[in-house]
Amino acid sequence: MFRMQCFHVLARSSTKSHRWFSSRPIDAEALLSKRTWSVRSLLPSTDTTPDSPQVSSEQLHHLLRLSALPPPKDPSEEARMLRTLSSQLHFVREIQAVDTTGVSPLRTLRDETTEGEQRNEIGLAELKDALCGEDAVGKHHKRVRRRRDQDGQKTAAETWHVLGSAEKLIGKYFVVEGGK
Amino acid sequence: MTAPSNPTLRLQYRQLYQNSLRYSLLGTCLTHRPALWNQVRKSHTAITADPVPLRKQLKDEARRKKAEKKASPKSSKTLDPRLSRWELTVGLEIHAELNTACKLFSPAATSLNAEPNSHVALFDAAFPGTQPQFQKATLIPALRAALAFGCEVQRKSSWDRKHYFYQDQPNGYQITQYYEPFARGGTLTLTQLDGIETSDCPEVTVGIKQIQLEQDTAKTILQPPSTYLLDFNRVGTPLIEIITLPQIHSPTTASACVRKIQSLLRAVDACVVGMEMGGLRCDVNVSVRERGTTAEGLSEYAGVKGLGTRTEIKNLSSFKAVENAILAERDRQIAVLESGGEIEGETRGWTIGQTETVRLRGKEGEVDYRYMPDPDLGPLIIGQDLVDHLKDTLPMLPDETAERVVNEYGISAKDARTLISLDDGDRLEYTEAVVETVMQRLASLPEKQSFDKVGKVVADWVLHELGGLLTTAGVPWETQTVTPERLADIIVHLQTNQITGNTAKKLLAHYASLQPVAEAAIPSVSKIIDTSGLRLVPLTEGEYIEMAQKVMAENPDMVKAVREKGQKGKIMWFVGQMMRRGEEGRVEAEKARSYVERLLEV
Numbered sequence: 001m002f003r004m005q006c007f008h009v010l011a012r013s014s015t016k017s018h019r020w021f022s023s024r025p026i027d028a029e030a031l032l033s034k035r036t037w038s039v040r041s042l043l044p045s046t047d048t049t050p051d052s053p054q055v056s057s058e059q060l061h062h063l064l065r066l067s068a069l070p071p072p073k074d075p076s077e078e079a080r081m082l083r084t085l086s087s088q089l090h091f092v093r094e095i096q097a098v099d100t101t102g103v104s105p106l107r108t109l110r111d112e113t114t115e116g117e118q119r120n121e122i123g124l125a126e127l128k129d130a131l132c133g134e135d136a137v138g139k140h141h142k143r144v145r146r147r148r149d150q151d152g153q154k155t156a157a158e159t160w161h162v163l164g165s166a167e168k169l170i171g172k173y174f175v176v177e178g179g180k
Numbered sequence: 181m182t183a184p185s186n187p188t189l190r191l192q193y194r195q196l197y198q199n200s201l202r203y204s205l206l207g208t209c210l211t212h213r214p215a216l217w218n219q220v221r222k223s224h225t226a227i228t229a230d231p232v233p234l235r236k237q238l239k240d241e242a243r244r245k246k247a248e249k250k251a252s253p254k255s256s257k258t259l260d261p262r263l264s265r266w267e268l269t270v271g272l273e274i275h276a277e278l279n280t281a282c283k284l285f286s287p288a289a290t291s292l293n294a295e296p297n298s299h300v301a302l303f304d305a306a307f308p309g310t311q312p313q314f315q316k317a318t319l320i321p322a323l324r325a326a327l328a329f330g331c332e333v334q335r336k337s338s339w340d341r342k343h344y345f346y347q348d349q350p351n352g353y354q355i356t357q358y359y360e361p362f363a364r365g366g367t368l369t370l371t372q373l374d375g376i377e378t379s380d381c382p383e384v385t386v387g388i389k390q391i392q393l394e395q396d397t398a399k400t401i402l403q404p405p406s407t408y409l410l411d412f413n414r415v416g417t418p419l420i421e422i423i424t425l426p427q428i429h430s431p432t433t434a435s436a437c438v439r440k441i442q443s444l445l446r447a448v449d450a451c452v453v454g455m456e457m458g459g460l461r462c463d464v465n466v467s468v469r470e471r472g473t474t475a476e477g478l479s480e481y482a483g484v485k486g487l488g489t490r491t492e493i494k495n496l497s498s499f500k501a502v503e504n505a506i507l508a509e510r511d512r513q514i515a516v517l518e519s520g521g522e523i524e525g526e527t528r529g530w531t532i533g534q535t536e537t538v539r540l541r542g543k544e545g546e547v548d549y550r551y552m553p554d555p556d557l558g559p560l561i562i563g564q565d566l567v568d569h570l571k572d573t574l575p576m577l578p579d580e581t582a583e584r585v586v587n588e589y590g591i592s593a594k595d596a597r598t599l600i601s602l603d604d605g606d607r608l609e610y611t612e613a614v615v616e617t618v619m620q621r622l623a624s625l626p627e628k629q630s631f632d633k634v635g636k637v638v639a640d641w642v643l644h645e646l647g648g649l650l651t652t653a654g655v656p657w658e659t660q661t662v663t664p665e666r667l668a669d670i671i672v673h674l675q676t677n678q679i680t681g682n683t684a685k686k687l688l689a690h691y692a693s694l695q696p697v698a699e700a701a702i703p704s705v706s707k708i709i710d711t712s713g714l715r716l717v718p719l720t721e722g723e724y725i726e727m728a729q730k731v732m733a734e735n736p737d738m739v740k741a742v743r744e745k746g747q748k749g750k751i752m753w754f755v756g757q758m759m760r761r762g763e764e765g766r767v768e769a770e771k772a773r774s775y776v777e778r779l780l781e782v
Contacts, residue, residue: 066548068345068352107338107553122316123563130317133281134449140612141605143575144449146279146321152294157287157301162412170409172296176347179406 042094044087055085264471266517268510269487270434271426271465274441275419276451277396278321284395284418285312285355285557292453296411304415306350311556318418319562322362322393323570325420325450328577329366329388333567337362337392339554344547347408348397350415358551361392362560368424369579370433373593374440377430384433387425389482393560394419420451426465426484431510435503438462443601447578452604455498462502465490466509468517488513489523493530493537505530509537581608589615589635595643602647603657610664611642617668622675634675641671645685649692662691669705680765683714719766724758724775727767731757732779742780751776 060082064071072078110116137143168175282289286301303310326333338360341353366388372381396417401409422441428434442460445451453459467490469478479487493509496502508530513523527546528537576584578600585596585608599608615638622634646667650660667688674684687705694702709715719727731754732739738754741747754776759767 066343066550105553108555108558110558117561120558121561121563122319122566124565124569126316126563127320127566130320133317138605138609140616141576141581141600141609143447143605144573145604146281146449151281152289152291152299154299155282155287155289158289158299160302162297162300162305170403170407172298173401173409173411174297176408176410177406178347178402178408 039091042091044090055082055089057082060085262514262518266468266510266514267471268429268431268506269426269467269469269484269490270428270431270506271481271490272422272424272428272434272437272441273463273465274422274424274438275394275396275461275463276325276422276442276445277453277459278318278325278418278420279449279452280315280318280321280418282315282317283416284318284393285314286416287313287315288416290417291413292457294413296413298413300412300415304350304412306352312355312554314557314560315418318393319566320570321448321450322391322418322420323562323567324448324574325422325445326363326366326391327567327571327574328444328448328450329363329368329391329422331363331366331388331391333363333562334360335562335564336360337560337562339557339560340551341554342549342551344549346397347410348400348415350398350412354395354397355554355557356394356421357392359553360559361390362562363391364389366391368437368440368444370436370440373582373597375432375436377432380430380433384428386427386437389423389425391423392421394421426467426481426487426490431503431506434464434506435499438502439499443578446604447581448575458497462496463492463494464496464502464506465492466506466513467491467523468510468513470517488517489525491523491525491537492527494527494540495529495531498532501530501532504532505537508535512536581605589639590633591635591639595639598643599639606657607642607647611639613664614638614642614668614671617665618671618675621668621672625676634671637675638667638671641667641688645688646692649689653692655692660692661694661696662688666691666702666705673705673709677716677718679709679714679716682764683709683716687714716765718768719762719771721775724767724772725779727758727762728754728772728775728779731761739780751780 057078060078061071072081111119134144134146137145163169163172163174166174277290280290283301283304286303288301288304289299291299301310303312323333337357339355340358342356342358343353345352368386368388369383370376370380370386371383372378376384396414396419398415399411399413401411403409424437428437438455438460442451442454445460446454451459455461467479467488469486469488473486478485479489481487481490491509491513493505496505509528516523524542526542527540529540530537578597581600582593582596585591585599586593589612591599599611602608615635618634618638646660646662650657670679670684670687670691673679674681679687687708690708691702703711735754735757738750742750751773755769755772758772758776759769
């Protein structure tokens with residue numbers, strides 16, 4: 001949604017020229033001094049009663065368990081949690097109300113150009129070294145076997161002291177107490 | 181009481197302790213039995229009774245087993261009548277560890293039995309701020325696995341997080357491919373030779389829904405009562421999850437399917453650690469439905485309609501466990517439905533030795549994994565050139581290899597499969613090398629003999645003779661010292677009748693027992709034969725006739741039986757007597773028979 005906002009701002013500033021980017025210098029400070037949008041518009045106003053479905057106490061406890069968060073200490077804390085959760089859900093519903101037809105969701109910030117995709121493609125060239133680590137075995141019954149003589153050797157990523165930051169150890173194992 | 185060294189007597193002891201019925205059956209022919217039995221009870225070690233001939237012993241055992249089978253009401257071979265009303269449907273989810281040098285998202289090395297916590301990268305231990313780094317080399321075995329099942333490799337696939345809290349998952353989530361796996365839509369065909377249920381014969385085709393890449397978890401050891409010891413060596417090891425369509429309809433077929441998947445993965449070098457070592461794990465989804473009902477109101481999965489509510493059985497660690505667990509769960513579900521109950525969609529467990537699956541968690545305890553795309557990783561983009569190269573160089577799959585071996589060498593389908601499965605295919609390679617050498621040597625001989633049975637003979641020697649020797653001595657195949665040339669040498673001498681079968685076996689035993697030394701130091705077969713005088717000299721015509729006449733002179737009533745009463749079957753008895761009297765291997769049955777027939781004027 002923010003991407004669409006920026007797009008509109010840019011388009012507005014270059015309505016006279018045919019190029020996307022205007023040749024006139026942009027007065028950034030003047031542009032940014034006026035507030036065009038506030039997140040408060042997505043939060044519920046305190047006087048209106050929410051008509052959307054409420055989160056029940058059981059649902060709250062279920063979510064806290066899933067997230068390994070501590071349960072509320074007393075009913076007033078639970079009421080506070082439910083109120084916060086309710087306004088957060090209102091916010092999420094406002095976001096979900098935006099029309100996203102034809103827009104694929106953003107999963108991760110990455111290079112989405114075709115050149116970027118080509119660079120990230122894993123093909124034969126990238127795996128040539130790995131394929132050299134195999135032997136063609138057998139004259140009659142032809143098979144492939146990965147060479148395993150180097151297996152078990154410590155790589156550069158393994159030279160740190162793995163057990164060093166553990167509070168409790170039994171031999172070379174980390175320890176977790178499973179009892180309640 | 182020490183067990184007697186005589187194997188016949190040992191056999192007798194076992195029988196005695198088991199069944200009184202057998203006791204009465206044997207009592208008629210083993211008249212020494214009461215005395216022996218009493219002596220056994222009184223812990224006497226000196227048994228002086230004559231042992232019964234082994235042949236008779238074995239015949240009685242066989243007769244007893246037949247009687248027991250007829251008497252037993254529940255036979256596994258007869259079809260359960262409830263199955264005519266209820267149909268079982270099974271879907272498999274198999275997790276197999278990929279054969280790679282390093283883990284999926286960190287450059288730490290994979291390992292099997294290394295010292296605990298010795299191959300852990302910072303990301304594997306979930307140190308805050310660490311990022312996953314996709315290790316490209318893990319694609320090679322993954323793609324080979326997908327190609328072995330004929331799957332369509334997706335150019336673009338993505339990574340998702342599966343969240344749950346457990347001590348073996350340091351990150352609190354597992355990186356998997358939930359929404360977009362890297363391979364979809366394959367098939368697996370099973371035939372009777374793979375061990376499917378007879379009602380599924382001649383063949384069963386099971387669809388593969390998808391194959392996805394994911395991380396493995398840590399190893400936990402429970403120290404009772406509730407302390408867990410964690411070894412993070414296994415965290416992040418690449419796994420492929422193979423999900424089949426619910427198109428399997430019997431427990432035997434399901435077990436055969438798992439076995440076939442393991443053998444396919446091994447054949448393409450994708451997964452080389454077997455189920456018994458924990459390298460392959462299986463979860464099954466089991467449901468039953470009434471035959472003849474429409475698909476309305478029933479569940480559907482991946483396009484397969486008309487399924488009953490399914491339960492999932494986890495922690496199956498052997499092929500037999502898969503079969504037994506599915507059988508037990510099917511029976512439980514049928515019992516529940518027939519008594520008017522409903523099946524709950526729950527997760528159940530199975531331990532070997534139990535008769536019913538155990539409930540692990542129900543629908544209310546179902547874990548909400550909150551799948552979401554992993555924001556640290558970009559999509560996986562696989563180049564078509566890589567897929568094409570791996571497809572062109574994919575090793576021949578076991579079914580195709582078995583067909584080739586059967587066609588080229590005349591070996592039986594069963595033996596062919598055994599050869600392929602033993603020692604990662606090394607046994608088959610050895611057999612083929614021996615056959616090649618034998619054919620070369622036989623072709624260069626002056627006398628042309630018929631050699632269409634060479635393949636069968638060689639396979640027999642490699643599997644049974646050499647294999648038997650190695651098993652008895654406890655020698656693994658990789659360290660055995662009989663070279664293909666040496667075995668070929670023995671077989672050539674045997675096929676050209678220069679030595680007897682027994683001599684050949686002794687020679688093989690001699691070579692197999694040798695310590696590995698330089699080739700030149702080992703004497704060749706011809707040398708041994710000559711120095712030890714083992715060469716076979718066949719009998720002349722005169723010698724045959726002389727022997728036949730001797731036997732006939734000593735047994736006039738047998739001669740009368742053949743000549744006057746026309747009992748032609750007794751001719752082979754004469755041949756048998758000649759073979760027993762003559763020097764081992766020198767009397768050829770066919771030749772002896774022709775001379776006997778000639779002398780008896782038959």
